[in-house]
Amino acid sequence: MITKDQILQWLEALAKSFNENKDYLTELDAAIGDADHGSNMSRGFHKVREILPTVADQDLGTIFKTVSMTLISTVGGASGPLYGSFFLKASATAAGKEQLTSEELGNLLQTAVQGVIQRGKASLGDKTMIDVLVPAVGRYQEAIAREDTIQEALFKTVTTAETEMKNTIPLVAKKGRASYLGPRSAGHQDPGATSCYLILKALLETVKD
Numbered sequence: 001m002i003t004k005d006q007i008l009q010w011l012e013a014l015a016k017s018f019n020e021n022k023d024y025l026t027e028l029d030a031a032i033g034d035a036d037h038g039s040n041m042s043r044g045f046h047k048v049r050e051i052l053p054t055v056a057d058q059d060l061g062t063i064f065k066t067v068s069m070t071l072i073s074t075v076g077g078a079s080g081p082l083y084g085s086f087f088l089k090a091s092a093t094a095a096g097k098e099q100l101t102s103e104e105l106g107n108l109l110q111t112a113v114q115g116v117i118q119r120g121k122a123s124l125g126d127k128t129m130i131d132v133l134v135p136a137v138g139r140y141q142e143a144i145a146r147e148d149t150i151q152e153a154l155f156k157t158v159t160t161a162e163t164e165m166k167n168t169i170p171l172v173a174k175k176g177r178a179s180y181l182g183p184r185s186a187g188h189q190d191p192g193a194t195s196c197y198l199i200l201k202a203l204l205e206t207v208k209d
């Protein structure tokens with residue numbers, strides 16, 4: 001079970017994490033993009049943290065919908081609408097709920113990833129967020145099906161996310177700005193795959209304590 005308080009802690013922790021990792025993400029984006037992924041994510045989740053108290057007494061659907069709208073209006077670039085879709089799908093799955101079972105969290109993550117795929121039309125191996133999200137959430141589902149606890153399942157999720165984040169390094173980008181570089185995009189870790197890893201890592205850290 002994951003409670004609303006934990007979800008709120010996770011979303012707040014993201015403001016801190018993206019603030020701390022701002023330069024790291026910007027350096028990654030400088031190599032194969034336009035050097036703004038760190039500031040985009042940091043600005044977006046800073047605003048989310050500001051707005052959260054106004055919806056903290058609402059259901060999880062409303063909370064995730066607010067996150068989605070906030071990211072769409074403040075992040076910009078490719079990642080704003082993509083993370084906006086992620087949290088919009090999450091909000092539909094969480095509508096009317098105050099907490100999520102491990103299965104419900106799995107459904108939410110799976111649906112949210114489908115939102116990113118529908119919006120961005122990326123396939124596995126295109127060197128995007130999808131390369132982390134799809135295998136990581138698949139690992140979560142597999143772990144829950146084997147009756148792992150949420151903590152154990154999220155630990156495996158984050159381990160997979162980290163591996164797959166590093167596995168984006170040799171890939172040639174097929175979507176987004178990095179694809180303009182063609183083969184020269186190989187040899188660099190994808191910024192969006194990295195922010196996805198950070199989002200999942202913050203979720204694990206929230207349920208651990």
Ligand code: ADP
Nearest residue numbers: 037077078079120122128129175176191192193
């Ligand atoms: P922009 O490229 O517009 O400056 P960001 O720098 O914030 O936006 O985000 C770039 C990241 O967005 C990339 O590293 C990649 O992971 C992700 N991305 C770009 N296009 C797509 C897409 N079509 N599907 C999934 N992810 C994508």
Ligand code: MG
Nearest residue numbers: 033034036037
């Ligand atoms: Mg960029």
Ligand code: MG
Nearest residue numbers: 034036077078
């Ligand atoms: Mg940009």
